[in-house]
Amino acid sequence: MRQPTLALLSLLASLPLCLPAWGISFQTRLEKVEWQVEGDQFECRLSQPVTDFGAGEFVRRAGEQVTFRLQARERWLGTGSALLLAAAAPWQPGRGDINLGVVTVGAGEVPFNSTEEQGARLLTGLLEGRSPLVRHRTQHGGEGLEVRLLPVKFRKAYDDYLGCTAKLLPVNFDQVRQSSVGFPGGGVDLDPQAKAKLDIVLTFLKADPSVNRIQLDGHADNSGNRLTNRDLSRRRAQAVMEYLKANGVPAENITMRFHGERYPLVRNNSEANRAKNRRVSILLDRAPEVQSTAPDAPVPSS
Structure with a gap:
């Protein structure tokens, strides 16, 4: 110039x-x-x-x-x-x-x-x-x-x-406060893509300690019977919780719930849709308490 x-x-x-x-x-x-x-x-x-x-x-x-x-x-x-x-x-x-x-x-x-x-x-x-x-x-x-x-x-x-x-975090609070990890294969183990998503959440949590409440909601598709689906959703939420705890998130900051097949994202009318419904939703909050919006009672994280 x-x-x-x-x-x-x-x-x-x-x-x-x-x-x-x-x-x-x-x-x-x-x-x-x-x-x-x-x-x-x-x-x-x-x-x-x-x-x-x-x-x-x-x-x-x-x-x-x-x-x-x-x-x-x-x-x-x-x-x-x-x-x-x-x-x-x-x-x-x-x-x-x-x-x-x-x-x-x-x-x-x-x-x-x-x-x-x-x-x-x-x-x-x-x-x-x-x-x-x-x-x-x-x-x-x-x-x-x-x-x-x-x-x-x-x-x-x-x-x-x-x-x-150059020092900015990869996401802001509005982007990370609601997210989910999937279990497309139908199991309960975290795949590399799920771990990568959780690592982004962990990066934000470490940078902003005011975010002190994490709500996990486990979900399943309708492939099995009701009791089996409910247990699968519980084990998926448990897997996410254990990963967060292993990476430094205090157990008392985590609330875990599981819903089986009750709250699908999309209709369970194809394998692709059923894969989308096998998930754990994650909600971050700065409030002293996380308000329950679903009828299932919270399950203690310990």
């Missing part, structure tokens, strides 16, 4: 924030632009404060791709559809803006979140010297309004952001 000269930077920094074409424009003066990187293994954030408005922020949660959003200290933006652009910098004559489509603006401190595709394209644009730009209208009166982030000082912050994202 061709860097602007000091003289051009000084000229651009002296431009007023109110532009006739758009009524109100929020943009930090060039000499005061800063990028901030924050995060942990659950979420990484790359943001630029915007003078008198709030901030523009890239957010990447564990298990997801990046999205872009604004944080507004005041309710400047009206509801509706705002235009999102990767805008050419003023010091790059001859380059046009890239229209990335619209975002739906609502109320609140974070009026919108972009799609993952829009977020990734805005990051690429910043590396090319482009500015994330939101064009909309004000909350009252419908006057044109734009919010612009500037690409200066971006490379170092982006490298720090990449360092943060």
